[in-house]
Each structure stands twice: as C-alpha cells, then as structure tokens.
Amino acid sequence: MAKWGEGDPRWIVEERADATNVNNWHWTERDVSGWSSQRLRQLLLGVRVEGSEGVCQLTDINKLDGEASINNRKGKLIFFYEWQLRASWLGTSSSGLKYRGTVEVSNLSDENDVDDLDISVSLCKDQPNTPLLDLMRRTGVLEVQRVLGEYVYQLKSEFSQGMVLPTTRGPKPSPPELSKKNQIKSSKTQISCSSRCSSSRDPCPTAVRIQTCRFNLKETFQTSPDELYKTFINEEFLQVFMRSAVVVDSCRGGRFQLLDGSISGEFTQLELDQRIEMRWRFRTWPSEHYATVSLELEGRGDETELRMECRGVPAGEEDSTREGWIRFYFQAIKQTFGY
Incomplete structure (x- = not known):
C-alpha cells in the first residue's frame, strides 16, 4: 500500500479545481439521444431533390427509434449510436400530379459506414407507378446518405467537446516572456499567440500549445478553375x-x-482562379485555435485539379476533419453542381 501522499497520480484530485476524472482515467458517458433525435429530424426534413421527372421532398418522420452516446475511457472516445427510421416523401411530377411514398433506413449505427446503409424507397400501396420513384432511388438516396453522414460528423466533432479533459501531465502554457525563437518548436506544435491571430479584431487569450497534425487531399472536378474558385468563396454557391x-x-x-x-474562419490569401488560403476552425476546437487551409487550382483541359493542404489540425481530429472536407465540401459540390 502506498504511503500517504504517494498514491497513484491517476487518483489524485487535489490538482484540479473541479476534481473531475483526472487524467481521463475513469469511464465517463454522455447521453446524446435527445439531441440526435432532434438533429436527425431537422436534417431529414430538409431533404429535397429535383429532376426532369419533378420534385420530391421528405415531409414527415414516422419512425425514429434508437439511442446515441459518447464514452470516454483513458482519454479515448467511443461513439455508440443505433437508429431505425422511416420517413414519408411527397413527389410532384412535372405535370403537377402528387405521389406519396416512404424511405426506410434500418441500420444507421456505429458499425456501418454511411455508404453501406440499407436505404429503401417505395411508393404507398394506393399510388400508381411514377418516374418520381426512380428519382428518389437514384438521387434521393444519395441525399439521405449525405444528411445522415452530416449527423455522424457533427456527433463526433461538436458533441465530443469536453469529453477528454486536460491532464496533469499535458503540455503547459508558454511563458509570455519567451522569445519567438523559443516559441517556435515544430510543425506539430501550435505556437505563439501572435502567430495565431492575424488581425487586431481577434483578441488573443494566453496561448496554449497543443499537438497538431496535417494532411493533404487531391480531387478532380469537371469544371473550369474560375467556376470552382467561385464555388469556395461565393456566399450563394456555398449556401x-x-x-x-x-x-x-x-x-x-x-x-x-x-x-x-x-x-468559421478568415480568408488570408486570394489569387483569382488559382489559390485560396484561409484560417479555418471547427467550433469545438480549443479556443482561438485555427488550422491553415490552402487550396491550389490547376486547369487541365475541361477539368480542374484541386490540391489541398491542411496544417495545424488538433491531434485526434485529423480523421473527422479529412472526412468532413471530402463529404461536405468535395462530394457535396459534385452532387450539387455536377462537377
């Protein structure tokens, strides 16, 4: 048995004012079923697809059964979610006729990728056959996949905030008197306050050094550099x-x-139709911490190659940040504009 004052530091709580889960050793759990249910309804009721056949949109959520939670064990986040849902859709043909049907998803869970979901679309029993059914099966399914992927992304980013606490062995704040030479350690360390805040409009709190990482992506779009450039900076295109x-x-x-x-973020460099650089952050990242994102556009005939570099992503956020850029920027642009 350890002597008084020599106990396992994982159990010492005096060093934390809140005495909460020191060094993330204990199992903690957050129930996010209520938020998940509300957010899934919001996202699904925003699904609307349009084609030469007409317009279809989800109008009601008839079934939404399941649960979701976030668990922290030894500093590792474990996400659990399992949902079964059924929604009604209303289609209006190009001639003005109305048709009704249903969409069912039986396996939205942490064990399945969004692309592997079983999504079935059908007409109500009293409805005659219509090309709108093909529209829903062809395009509507992709849109349902997209919004369910957005739910998973938000669950793993926004609602994981605060689950992993700073530890007594974590990095310490940099003393303000350090010179710039001593503040700049490596590309994997978020550095001085002055480096992170490029504008006097952004007051900087005391800088906290955190471990960061970087990643690169490459994507080809079937459009010209000027059209792709506008897509990333124009408010109407983004919306x-x-x-x-x-x-x-x-x-x-x-x-x-x-x-x-x-x-949120700020454009730091704009070279017309060629390059976009920005300070970019997700709301749940440490306060005032921004990654640097650069987009290089190069025309190649009828195509444009986009090369992306993202530097300064908080350690542990690399996969979700990469997935978010692929799904909610690149794939969404292609599906929406046909690029």
Missing part, C-alpha cells in the same frame, strides 16, 4: 451546396461562418 445558412465576406481578410456557425 447552395452546404444546404444551410452561411455568412461569407469573399475578400482578403474577409470572415466566414458555415453550417450554422459550426465552421
């Missing part, structure tokens, strides 16, 4: 493919807020 309210000031130094404020 269309993100399907939510956005605020964008498309000039150097201009601010933006996307996905109802979940994403």
